Amino acid sequence: PRELIEIVVADNASSVGEAAVAAAIKGRAKLVVCHDRGAGPARNAGVAASSGEILAFIDSDCLAEPDWIKNGVAGLKDFDFVGGRVKVLIDDPARISGAEAFEAIFAFDFATYINKKGFTGAGNLLCPRTVFDRVGGFAAAVSEDVEWSYRATAAGFRLGYVADAIVGHPARRNWAELKAKWRRMNLETFLLYARRPFGRWIWLARCFAMPASAVVHTPKVLSSRELPRFRDRLSALGTLFRLRFYRLSNGLALMFQRSPA
Numbered sequence: 001p002r003e004l005i006e007i008v009v010a011d012n013a014s015s016v017g018e019a020a021v022a023a024a025i026k027g028r029a030k031l032v033v034c035h036d037r038g039a040g041p042a043r044n045a046g047v048a049a050s051s052g053e054i055l056a057f058i059d060s061d062c063l064a065e066p067d068w069i070k071n072g073v074a075g076l077k078d079f080d081f082v083g084g085r086v087k088v089l090i091d092d093p094a095r096i097s098g099a100e101a102f103e104a105i106f107a108f109d110f111a112t113y114i115n116k117k118g119f120t121g122a123g124n125l126l127c128p129r130t131v132f133d134r135v136g137g138f139a140a141a142v143s144e145d146v147e148w149s150y151r152a153t154a155a156g157f158r159l160g161y162v163a164d165a166i167v168g169h170p171a172r173r174n175w176a177e178l179k180a181k182w183r184r185m186n187l188e189t190f191l192l193y194a195r196r197p198f199g200r201w202i203w204l205a206r207c208f209a210m211p212a213s214a215v216v217h218t219p220k221v222l223s224s225r226e227l228p229r230f231r232d233r234l235s236a237l238g239t240l241f242r243l244r245f246y247r248l249s250n251g252l253a254l255m256f257q258r259s260p261a
Contacts, residue, residue: 005069009060010034010046039145040138043122047132055132059123063089063168072126075162081127081152083110083120084165088226091173096227099178101236102243103171104226106217114161119149124167131157143188178239182247190254200255207251214244 007029011021022031034045043057054076056069068084075082086108090100114120122138122145135152138144153159172178193199193206221237 006030006050006052008032008046008050010042010049012039012042013037036140038140039122040140040142043144044137047129047137052129054126054128057122057125058167059169061170062086062123065166065168068124068165068167069126072124072162072165075160075165076126076128079160080131080157081120081125081149082160082162082165083114084124084126084162084167086110086121086124087166087168089168089170091170096232096235097174098235098239099174100171101227101232102178102239105221105224105236106240107171108169111161111163114159118153118159119146120159120161121145122148123169124165126165127152141188142191143185146189147192175239175242178243179246182243183250186247186250187254190251203251204255207248207255210244210248210251211241214241 009021009025009029009031011018011031011033013033013035014021018031018033025031030049032045032049034042036042036045046057047055054073056072058064058068072082072084075084088100088104088107090096090104096104108121108123110121110124125145131152135148135155135157139147149159172181190203193203196202217240218237221240222233224233224236227233227236
């Protein structure tokens with residue numbers, strides 16, 4: 001019920017300014033401004049300003065389906081923290097760019113993240129406050145959701161996937177947006193690897209495996225049901241190879257401390 005839900009918007013020094021964010025909210029939510037840049041600090045500021053027994057995290061560019069909270073909370077009966085499904089939203093399905101086609105197939109695969117890789121993205125994450133307090137806040141300058149999930153599971157908390165706790169996230173529309181996303185994710189992931197024993201060497205091997213991984217994923221693209229038109233699958237395939245070679249070059253730049261493009 002609405003009277004049991006508290007909404008907190010954490011503004012992370014957005015370019016439009018606090019007044020514009022407050023005007024958009026129009027009193028429907030509590031606004032907190034976090035000046036420490038990064039998703040981790042922003043999420044922590046939102047938690048600090050909240051009072052609920054259950055925390056439900058979502059990103060500012062996502063659209064929650066009506067039963068998102070109800071279904072996510074129901075999933076907490078079986079698990080200690082959960083993530084849900086994220087649907088890729090495309091502006092004009094009749095005119096899909098290569099970036100959109102790629103994201104329709106590969107982006108936000110939370111089922112794989114949770115069931116096979118052991119983490120959930122923080123754009124669709126629910127947990128009791130008691131669990132969050134035990135695990136601690138999100139880290140800064142790394143993939144905060146991955147790092148937090150691994151800390152939570154290492155502490156013995158069980159992670160589960162709730163398929164009907166759904167939010168939508170818009171696809172990156174062009175190569176520039178897709179490149180910016182993966183440049184950020186490469187950096188955050190590299191910083192996680194750099195913390196581990198032999199992590200930099202594992203990162204190096206991972207980088208050189210990128211082009212081969214595009215070959216491995218080619219059948220998935222060509223047979224995808226997410227893109228009914230074959231020309232869109234070819235567009236996605238071209239973007240896949242371009243992106244994997246970019247991640248190789250960018251990853252090597254991070255490894256050897258060159259300025260990554």
